Amino acid sequence: MSASHNHPAPAPLGGPLWTPTTKILAALVAIAGVILLVRFIFGLGAVTNINDGYTWGIWVVYDVVIGSAFACGGYSVALLVYIFNKGEYHPMVRPALLASLFGYTLAGAGVIFDLGRYWNFWHIFWPGYAQPNSVMFEVAVCISAYIVVMWIEFSPAFLEKLGMKDVKKKLNKLLFFIIALGTLLPSMHQSSLGSLLVVFGYQVHPLWQSILLPLFYLMTALTIGFAVVIFEACLSSSGFKRPLEMHLLGKLSKVMLGMLAAYLVVRFGDLLVRGALLSMFVPGIEALMFWVETALFVAPLVLLWKEQSRRQPARLFIAASSLMLAGFILRINSFLVGYETGPGWHYFPSVSEIMVSIGMIALEVLGYIVLVRYLPIMSGNSESAAVAANK
Amino acid sequence: MDENTIENDESLVALEKRLGMSRRSFLQLITAMAATMGLPNDAVAAMAKAVATKKRPSVIWLHFQECTGCTESLLRAEHPTLEKLILDIISLDYHETLFAAAGHQAEAARRAAMKANKGKYILVVEGAIPTKDNGIYCKIGGQTAIEMLKECAADAAAVIAIGSCASWGGMPATPPNPTGAKSAGEVLGKVIPNIPGCPPNPYNFLSTVVHFLTFGKLPDVDDIGRPKFAYSRLIHENCERRPHFDASRFAMEFGDAGHKQGWCLYKLGCKGPETYANCPAILFGDVGNASWPVGTGHPCIGCTEKGIAFTKPIHALADLKTMRPPVGFPRVVEEQGVGATIGAAVLTAAVAGAAFGAGAQMAKNLGKNVPLDEGKPEERKPS
């Protein structure tokens, strides 16, 4: 256990702010901002295609449900490092936390602009209004609490920058509790994002409707969390020209595969027990998308089965991407493809709707780049820091 | 024959003198009559000529269990007025109401006319015929109605029943029908052309007669003998209050706000939806707009229909007959929502393409251009 902290301390990357990349990202964010302005002036219908048959479109399903799942890197890594005491993954904590922080904060923002009567948002927390039987109540309270916890969890990074060492020390004393909360809360709300679907009953296709939905969503959130860490490590390495920590990622992928295998057992076991297995052979869009989803979940197992494969970064990256896409498709399938309130309804996001989601992603990436350059997040070494500074 | 030729036709000139009305007025009358029957413009000429030239056909008009309303209705016709034209267009050889004569003389005149016009006279029947107890409940000149009808029908060129009573039994046949009242057709044992109504619009009758005169045959009738030009549509189909029905504005009580505004009377029991007649189209009494029961604010009682008039309570709801829902009525499944537009599909494909492209490029780069830190943590220099 003693060797766990022999990694270089995190440091700001430095480097220029305005690069072609950041300029494009900023433009996408600006476009999204304009569209949101129209949304607030004229209403949701002016910029989205949501309707009463598909009242939750991609702003809910992508920005909130999927976006928060993709933001589970911090959750998964914190679980590994602080609960399972795998200190060797410690250098991944801060970057993962940052990505999580952004992901969740933007998911929260995404909720606000999807809400029709957003000015009443505080009702969810207010006794007298709050309705605890509602799954959404629990999701909202939990996510809000988690965002606060994550900001606190992340505060050492900017406390350091601000040079407030005393505050940082005091905070460190309570960090264990913050971390415990930061592990409990996502377990609750990531599973509850799946629970949201239970009340829809027959409206969700048998291939996705199950009392075990919370378990599926929790397990996939964890798995995606690991995948996201791998994915973002690859991206960061490539983007900032930094070495890729293969030994860590290789080991991480084993954990990820274990969780993935467990998930697949539970998922297909549930389909079998409920007698819904045969639905996947009934021709139609639902069966097709189910096969796509399943293929994407199984692919990483195939790709990374051998020890040797886990040492190939390209394979790791593809497997991680496949898993993220699988989680994405699972949520798209449960909320949209497999959801039917009645015949005759059609939905596909409008151009402006898509541009807002793209803008949100752009904001996340832009924010990540900016913060990583200014705050001590990435685990630096002097050579790479110099390289990054000259970029 | 075009209008100029008609105008100069000798027979029409003679008609003008005989009838005391201008040729123009006469042609307007015939045109109106043709329009009522739904006949095309070229029929006008034929009808005009027929009226002007042919020998006036003999008409025997019988009255049985009736209120004489049908005759009264005819008396109120304006175009033509009864005395000016009908008595001149046809030769009314027997009519108990309009005859000056009475008693055995009248009956003798009838028999003489029947003999002189054997096989060529038109028999019009007004009123139902009692059949119970051998029909003793209606006797004229010692003959029962049954006997008289059969005798007159035997040599008639055509038998027309006028009014609901003669057409299907009407008011006398209201259950329990103590006299066994039956329609003329039932007594004669065949479907005869009939102009039901209580009373019927006189122009339905007049048009039928003129049609017969012109073309030598009666107009097209439906399967129970009613001329299609007048009885093939439900009142509901032509009612001027129909927009109120369709927009669901109903009078709930006589005199309420809706009633005063002329709203639909369905809820007050209007039988328009199950009654075949042309009342809303041609109205009654030539006194102008809305001169028919519904137009004045009273629900239609279905006076032309057997099983409805005098059988169904006036304020009982009508069944909507052959009422298929109109086009545009909301369906159980309506296609709603916007699917993928070209723009959205292209954008999605572009984003997906870019993502996959970048991902593929990334995968290629990894392990080639990106340095790997594969050392174990213990081996790295502590900073």
Add this chain to the structure above:
Amino acid sequence: MSISRRDFLKGALAGGAMLATAAPAEARENLTMPDEALGLLYDSTLCIGCKACVAACKDVNDMPPEFSSESQLWDTPLDISGKTLNVIKVYQDGNSATKDSEKDGFAYMKVSCLHCVDPSCVSACPVSAMTKDPVTGIVGYDKDACIGCRYCVAACPFGVPRFQYDTPLPQISKCQLCKHRIGEGKYAACAEVCPTGATLYGKVKTLKAEAKRRVALKPGEETSFPRGNLDTHDQSPHTAKAAKYLPQVYGEKEVGGTQMLKLSAVPFEKLGMPTLPERSYAATSETMQHTLYGNALALPLAFLGVLTYVAKRNVKHHDDADDSKE
């Protein structure tokens, strides 16, 4: 001390399995209907599609007209929506010749809130904007509480609540059984104006008895059909022949029962009314939530306790290591 990954996963799965087959002691049964619950009886065989109820509902609720054709002359909604709380829909088959015939016929169905006994919308709403009145059982909507999340829109098994997408200040829109007229001594406008008594208002127990009476009639049997309010008999009944009813009162058992009951001669599925189980979806969802989070968050707090303990021990290690470096 650290829990081995294997043990943790084993424990998690075991725990998950245990929760999935949660003890019946936690199961939430369907809610029961209040004794004096108010509702409607809609008889498809009496409905003539006149849409008086659509117009009356718009009128008493001050809703704007909704257009579905180019010539925007009058209110022609095709479905309930942010502007329309009640609509009559038609089923047609073949040549649509005979009313209430499944084949080659047509039939009508009223689409409006069924005021469920155990509503999904009330269970789903996170801010108590959807509520069920404890006396009348009417499912009401309070726009001042609403956050516009549209969970109710998605959750309702009948697709009843609708949303106003075309305004920056939107609301959810659904029938509230004219509860705002009760104070004036009035009742649901749709029932009040219906010319044939196809929509009848009254206490659900009275309506249910009337529904059962009709279903027991022989097809073609002449009977008296009440109109307006079944409890106060404020309107005259009318006599007509009973249609060939399906032996089913829709809403008697569906998802725990609804306060709007429906009768029909054409199968309900064809008229857009889904076949539903007896157990309400709210009961299923709330059982799951109570199992996981009930008893004042017993399970999460226990989990938190374990996590806190483990984290404390592990973080201490890292902290000591960090501090020793500084």
